[in-house]
Amino acid sequence: MTITQLKYVLAVAEHQNFTKAAEKTFVTQPTLSMQIQKLEEELDILIFDRSKKPIELTAVGKKIVNQAKNIVNESERMQDVVDQEKGFIGGDFKLGIIPTVMPTLLPMFLKTFTARYPKVHLKIEELSTEEIIHKLQEGHLDAAIAATPLQQPSIKERVLYYEPFVGYIPESHRLSQKKQIETSDLDIDDILLLEDGHCFRDGVINLCRASKMAKNDHFQLESGSFETLIKLSHEGLGMTLLPYLHTLDISEKQQKNLRYFQEPPPAREVSIIYPKSELKLHIIDAMYQLISGVVRGAIRFQDVKIISPV
Amino acid sequence: MTITQLKYVLAVAEHQNFTKAAEKTFVTQPTLSMQIQKLEEELDILIFDRSKKPIELTAVGKKIVNQAKNIVNESERMQDVVDQEKGFIGGDFKLGIIPTVMPTLLPMFLKTFTARYPKVHLKIEELSTEEIIHKLQEGHLDAAIAATPLQQPSIKERVLYYEPFVGYIPESHRLSQKKQIETSDLDIDDILLLEDGHCFRDGVINLCRASKMAKNDHFQLESGSFETLIKLSHEGLGMTLLPYLHTLDISEKQQKNLRYFQEPPPAREVSIIYPKSELKLHIIDAMYQLISGVVRGAIRFQDVKIISPV
DNA sequence: ATATTATGATAAGTTTTATTTATATAATTT
């Protein structure tokens, strides 16, 4: 069994086709046929069911592909080990970002980052916190940006910034006349929330828990985007809470409906997180420096009250 | 980079000597020299410091060896994947056992197991629960026998048996006259305990917590073996608690000092535990069947009160 | 039904790589 053979298996499994897989792996089709046959012979089991059209994995084949992914993944990390020692900033870098951070933070640093570190091939994925934790542990991500603290023993966190919550309160709302709002003003039943799975939603719920005791756990109106929440709020369906950076992007007219919290405002902690193995730490360091520098210009709150995302 | 090259690196790192490593890997010394040089060239970094005598790993070399272990380990698991599919019961099987189970349980099943499954190469290690959890997660163990429940999300547990605690009470002790003892009789300050790190110790402490509230956390007398605890108890230093299977091994004279708990007796849960990956499940199954069968003949308590080890 | 196309297997030959044998070199011990 060789790493090369395993890569061939993965290619064929992915493309369900020897010829295409051969192109992708830059060898000829007979090479794949022979090497995969050789591996099947060595393991004494069939990986592919060639009677199916297109070709399919056998039951064991699926498990073999899984294990092959582990091996190939680990083998690719060897270069990271060396890169880290050399202080080389380059190579693939897989970054996960939670949805409520992605659209505001990414434009702030992406251009500068790729310009400053042209040898880094960024692969950015929008993922839920749950998915991020899982993928970090499985080695499918090198780092991620998420709301913290997460209290995951296998994951390290480095705080990038604290992002205050800001109330978005339509004219019709009972709190509309207030210049500033307080945590104790909030009523969970009257706040429009993102749909389940967003940790910003969980943060808001925790924030409300902090003021009044938890109410019922049933919310009628939910959405996947803050834009929708703002629109819904104008339908008289309640107020909503936005992360501070998002408030910089909304229209001037909408800006008038923003109500800030009395200081110290409740805020979420946003961190770059990565596995304890600390592979690609140089890239993580570089990204940390750049993002925290950029955000320091945009967020000028001194003191905040951190709301846990979990 | 090939798996073979990595195995060569591991061999040289282990033996600190190319010639010996060559023998162990069944190739000639120049093969090792050349292949390792080739790998060093590919990674463009020195793995070994050949100026040192005996040869030493460089700083990166140590990290490379670590990663190489991961890769080689994962690659060896490929055969397990196939074996499992075929229902083949054989190959290396690394089993960890906690010290307070090892001497009583091992003789009960080892002979039968090796006779029934001659193709399995058992490698048994005596380890603390903590070490077991770590090694299971790292893939250095295939399974282990420990007191449960452990509440480790990455580890599965299958209960083998419930083993009651039995009091060992010397003639001089205040409880000596009682035919049966109760949990409420126990006083943690007067029970001789195994030294720190044994989960049986933790079980006993939890048991006492269950009766009276926790007392001070300071114990004067501790030992690594039940034999010593029994001897110490005769010095008037207190009573002790033994796991039931251990009481079958002590002398007839000492048997007279045993005092059983009123039913349902407190007991520890002993399980075979293994990673969720479920590799070598067939061997684990086989071992589970055999042990639970053997123990069923030795422990005849119907109902017990489980004491947690953590 | 026949031709065409797509796809994977096989055969033969070539290139590349891994390994061995033999030998050189450097460091250490006697």
Next chain:
DNA sequence: AAATTATATAAATAAAACTTATCATAATAT
């Protein structure tokens, strides 16, 4: 200084991986 021990290097060989060319088979089109 000679002997010993340990690794590196060189040349030759064995093994493997890969390519080109061709075949077999099944699905699709004419």
